[in-house]
Amino acid sequence: MLPLATYRLQMRNGVDFDTVIADIDALTRLGISHLYLSPVFTATTGSTHGYDVTRPDEIDPALGGLEGFRRLAEAARARGLGIILDIVPNHTAFSLENPWLVDVLRHGQASRYAQHFDIDWSAGRLVLPWLARPVQALLAEGALHVGQDARLGPVLVVDDLRLPLQGDTQGPLEEVLERQSWHLADWQAGSDSITHRRFFNITDLISMRVDRPEVFDDTHALVLDLVARGDVQGLRIDHIDGLRAPGAYLERLRGRVGPDVPIWVEKILVGDEPLPDWPVEGTTGYEHARDIARVLTPPAGVAALGALWSGAVARGTDYAATLTAAKRDILRHDLAAEVLRLVDLARAALKDDPEHDPGPETLRQSVIGMLEGMPVYRTYFGEAHQAAEDAAAPLDAMRAHVAATLRPPLTALRLIDVLAEAQSPEEAAFRDLFQQTSGAVLAKSAEDTALYRFVPYPAACEVGASPEAPTLPPEEFAQTWASMPAGAMVLTSTHDTKRSEDARMRLVACAVLPDAVQVLWHETCALPRVQAALAGGMRKEELWTLMHSLLAAWQPADLAPDLAERVAGYLQKAMREAKEISVPGYPNDAAEAPALGLARALTVLWQANLPEAAAALIDRGEVLSLVQLALKLLARGVPDIYRGCEGPSFSLTDPDNRRAVDLKALSALDQQQDFAGRKYRLTRSLLSLRARRISDLRGAGGTQVEAAGRGYLVRRQTASGVICAEIRPGREPVLRHEADEQAA
Template sequence: MIPRIPTATFRIQLRGGVDFAALTLRLDQIAGLGVSHLYLSPIFAATEGSTHGYDITDPSRIDETLGGAEGFEALAHAARSRGLGIILDIVPNHTAFSVQNPWLADVLTHGRASPRARHFDIDWQAGPLILPWLPEPFEVMLTQGAFQIRDGHWCMGDLAVPLAPGTDVTDDLIALHEAQHWRLVHAALERDSITHRRFFNVTDLIGMRVEDPPVFDDTHTLIIDLVRRDLVQGLRIDHIDGLADPADYLARLSQALPDTPLWVEKILTGDEALPPEWPVAGTTGYEAGRLIARLLTRPQGLDDLDRHWRQVTGITGGFDQALIQAKHDVLDHELAAERRQLARLAGAALDPLPDVQPGPEALREAVTALLVAVPRYRSYVTDQGTPPDDRALIAQVAEDAAQGLRCDRVLRMLAQVWADPATPAQMAFVTRLQQVSGALLAKAQEDTAGFRWTRYLPANEVGAEPDHATVTEAEANAILARRGAGDMVLTSSHDSKRSEDSRARMIAASHLPDQMLALDEAAAALPQAQGVPDAWRWYMVQSALAMHGADRAADRLAQHVEKAMREAKETSFWTNPDLTAEAALADLGHAMLDGWHRNPPAALTALLQRGEALMLAQLVFKAVMPGFPDIYQGTQGPFLALTDPDNRHPVPWDALAADRGVKAQWTQRLLHWRRERQEQLSDADAQVVITPDGINLTRRSGDWRAVARLVLPGAAAVDDGAAEILDWTGPDGSRVLLSEAGAIDN
């Protein structure tokens, strides 16, 4: 019997050589770990050569490159025979903005007359659908003879865009282009001229209007069929905050599949909780990983690191200042098209109001200020009303946004519209504002400020708050009390900025700040450090510590810093990279790793030893805390990795099968223990105690209790009469253990 709520999941990234048949060959190994469910990345037809599957071209078909419908059915049956259920990652928010998308191809051919036109979130009021696919301006490419007309398509190299029926009777390419339902433009115009809703700033993904029941039906028929045939036992919903109305979507999906658990990929900020009306089992667990990292971080050590970082970099501000600047930068560049559309929608929303007459710049200023002031991903205002918490949020956003404006009249009126939309035009503005605010926070915090404000990288993680890197005992217990048995506990995923073991190594710096400072001072003395900005040197010292000893560490660090510097968007950019600066930072990382390999300094050894203890503590806390653990592929053993795509490199299945290391053995033992203790853990209280000597996490149900402990060097031994299930002592005297006491009612 497969449980409705997993005891543990095993996350698999399909593609990249992993299809249904290849995964089937590994099912015995996965089942042997003790998990109850596979947790699969999207399986639907995606663009040719897709490495991740989120660029879906047809949600009504299973990708043939993975094995098609027959291959998936065979995998599901093979999994069930081993006691494994399947949780499927679905992507309702978007599909691929590509001619390979058959629904979009029909829209390109027939425009608004296409039966699929309403499926896509396209701003037809702005004119023909903009296709920013040209490497040079249209007129330049026309002069170069880059375009040809073949078989009813406008062709350029490998690109073939379908023409409207009957329009290819003219030899005048300019007139032919003007006759289409689309316009090909220079790629640079994606910044501010696109006419479709994107996923964040990814122009090659187009938003879907799943709030429209026929669109929901067309995009979910296959998903619902797979669940009703019992080939899939749960759904993970990607980017729930991108939808026009998440609550309505979840209600519709839950109504279609009333007994199927749903998990939402939702980032909660501060003390934000999931809307209580959402019919979900829980979140995908970013907040759990954040809590574990905060528990493991030592406040005094973080203070020492903070002082050093500020001294060497000259940075005086907090992360909030870095985030505000990043939001402005992203709105000026990556999300300029979204702001431009919002300003137009804002004008339409205010048009019937007699006491305000805004100009274009006043609208732009007000929209900018409101977006920058939103402290979380979004509010959830719908045409059914405004939740009380959101009404309070909007009022606070308006107050914060009004500060410093010479005139806040337009802003105040837009805030009133946001809180109480009364017309279709006002609802259209509010809907899009809520969608854009999430995209802005994600791009500004995770992918901009998170690479600029480099104080302590373990806290610069998806779902984390860089300026709240520690946690008090009271805060931790309040968070634990809110968690339920259906919440995932995630410490690594394909979205993680650093893998769980790399993060644990970096957390060791807060335990041993003097050793970390010694590594930085040594790095500053290297010839390769000359000309490297201090903030980036500090970033590299942390990253090198995270990757030391990993396969091809220097090359992978070089690839990572290219991404990091371009995402920071200060001196190097994806559209205009500073190759010299990127190479200099990579050379520094290579020199550090080479020196550490030849002659490991004592400071490095101490940090690695403490890091090993923290890796195991993280694993034990993950297994014991409320919710259920998700094991990302490969992390059942040591797993050192940085940002995507580094964290999606092939899984060394055979090496993992032979791994007899502590983490590999403990992962298996903990997952089997969880399965045996499912009844106790499902309703057990959770209590954490933080002392200078370490951390205790206790789960208690009746007379039974289990205690996960991190005991730091020098702590006095404590015997509470519990039986030790797992116990490890590191070379530096750190100790990690799990003990259990009391009656077990089987």
């Protein structure tokens, strides 16, 4: 059964099953139908997110274990609520807390789990890049020795590491190490010599081979049992594009859970890219958040902001060039190991081709050129779900890119043909890894690099969005939302969005009121504290980011006493992700210092005396937030509310958007007469309306949004008439049904 609406809860960070049970009445009163839980399986000690799973066959004792989860399931059932679980089939933790991995370290390829992990055993021993310094240096210093562990038996001891040893542990330590199925290395080996497939560039996460039936069974046994018992009513699949064969995986999962359990996939669709014909209800909904922001964005406002930003920072407004440069940066540094592995597979794929005998550099440039030219996250060649018409665009884009950038492009063009029509096991191996890698390249280069470099209009710098397409005509929006599947999830905030929903709408307000942004920018630049920071080496790029981030997150000091540190923390992350003056893992503290000092000072200044132009943008953002809420909760699909977002949510990217929230306190917003109260009451009213008219809302009918003075009208066509939400500045939103004109 499809949910009426879901409520996403971030487990951990002080939230366990008993915490949710204590808050469940407040959530029930809100009007949602399903709790949507972040991963609950055992993860590394102190995990703040749960995606670093160590035991997919166990509910984390830190959350309350299996018994705690069953208590929550019973409490939810008693209130008519279902539970949706976020599961992580792509990877587990590359950690000694992972018992399956420990078994592999102990027994090598003889381990029952040796083929569970995506390890390239043909490349030699499993590389463990866990040392602070090269192993030879530590050996020379006598920093490594054989010891005994009560749990693991004979172990290699180095600092806090205890690595299980196999075979004879007598004799010179160098010989003992040579007998192991693993090779200990320093952390820098993660750049070029790892032998396991990782999640993006995170070496501490190891990918799983869930395409193998026995691995699927072992990793899904517990969750399938929870579904069969009726404790879980839906599943969200994390990072579906990381799997070797996503379509086959989903077919297997659908066959095991049956046709009535909803399944959603975390899948970023680019532009008008369609979702493959998978047996799922839809994606988790990033494309819908993108469409809401786009339809509320005036093209003229975006153009004005682009001109202001370009003139201020002396940069061009070609996002495609920024993205290509970011891809080259990521492929050279963060994903260099993946490029090397693809080069090896490309060599093997072409070894029997008499027309192609490329050298290593030609192969490397060809692989990089193909990855640079990929316009979407991945293709699905080798599976029945890859429609020829959907594959044509990415293939054409890759061919055009390599033809324009490589001299000569012949090897790359041949490898593109291999991708589309693999004819041998070697060609299929190249195709599969390329498809698994391309998504990581686009995610790291777009979401985690280019969207921090190219920021004329930060509202479009969002997961699933693109600065190249920041607007959407209302008529196209209406058509798109009319064709939305009834089971598609519709989100506006998640644990991964760059800004929470209300923060993003303040940035959309910048396009609605670009003159106010111009005034705010010039006033900000003229401040003596800002002038001093610029004179001290701070760039205007960081000042622009700071001003918009502070605008997005601003709240008065009594509501956000920690805002100065939050904004400074975000600005530091933004500078490092942009990778121009500082980078993650290799920060330039001296370059960051002027900007971070200004971030704290400017926040204090704004909390003491909010600039008039900023206040105008914030006021318009409140109206837009309520419009966004109406669009989401009147949608044909399944609205998802991120925890705390029934009230005001002015968070920046993680970890800021994963801070704890007091769900009980949110219920008290019902009595407030400001934006917080209006948003909470509109959420409850729309959810109540949704419950009464769900058959109408899931039926055919478009959605229109139009400006009406300083306010907006949202109209949702249904079989029984038009539901209208009227949003006016400073007023309580009004809901009407045109059939009777009574308040809904």
